[in-house]
């Protein structure tokens with residue numbers, strides 16, 4: 001069992017690689033979670049919307065791991081952001097996951113019809129009751145993130161981020177404000193392997209393009225990654241990324257991916 005490094009965010013340690021669980025359900029989800037924990041994963045990402053918290057909870061239970069050794073994240077759906085519903089949803093999340101607390105709860109997507117202070121106020125109450133340790137946002141634009149930071153003590157922003165998508169503005173904000181920036185879809189759902197530049201870097205190091213993408217991400221301050229897999233070989237591969245280093249030539253190759261490949265930051269504020 002390998003030990004996954006951590007990053008310190010606001011005096012809290014967070015494992016730099018977590019398991020993403022979107023579209024995992026039933027036994028496949030339960031087994032992926034349990035296999036990941038056996039391999040050394042200590043960070044799991046789920047959401048109310050994934051409708052798999054029960055399976056994630058069972059997968060955790062199967063391993064017998066001490067709860068405090070895990071960093072567990074869930075998210076509240078954008079239609080559920082009024083104060084009472086946020087509280088009800090998190091209580092339901094805790095029950096489904098069979099846990100007394102969540103390490104992190106994110107607002108999954110912004111909702112332009114509900115003022116931000118409402119869900120953030122509810123999350124503060126949940127934090128005061130020690131049902132959640134930290135809270136944050138996901139799929140927020142830089143402007144919305146600024147607004148959130150002005151209202152409450154945000155711990156994290158989760159956005160799509162990988163070598164094919166520029167997120168400089170959000171990344172710089174995360175680094176300036178000591179926020180965990182969790183990269184979702186860090187493998188671009190498999191697309192990182194389509195590009196010669198990433199394949200060449202991988203070949204040079206005897207690694208796969210997926211491993212190169214993950215290493216490129218976690219080498220950036222404040223960034224953690226949550227690749228999804230239910231394949232035991234992939235689960236292992238995605239954490240075996242600490243026995244090589246990307247050098248200047250590698251970084252230049254990745255930075256110079258063709259312009260038509262590098263998408264711009266989508267407008268996250270539009271739901």
Ligand SMILES: NC(=O)c1ccc[n+]([C@@H]2O[C@H](COP(=O)([O-])OP(=O)(O)OC[C@H]3O[C@@H](n4cnc5c(N)ncnc54)[C@H](OP(=O)(O)O)[C@@H]3O)[C@@H](O)[C@H]2O)c1
Pocket residue numbers: 019020021022023045046108138139158159183184185186187188189190210211226227228229230231233234235237238
């Ligand atoms: N906040 C949000 O709005 C949001 C949105 C999207 C995702 N997320 C989170 O981020 C997680 C990851 O994102 P994602 O699932 O969209 O995409 P991803 O992690 O970039 O890619 C997952 C895909 O890559 C494959 N894969 C994983 N490791 C591999 C490897 N080593 N070699 C080859 N293929 C590999 C997986 O298949 P196998 O299962 O066969 O390995 C799966 O098809 C989600 O599960 C979810 O927890 C959050």
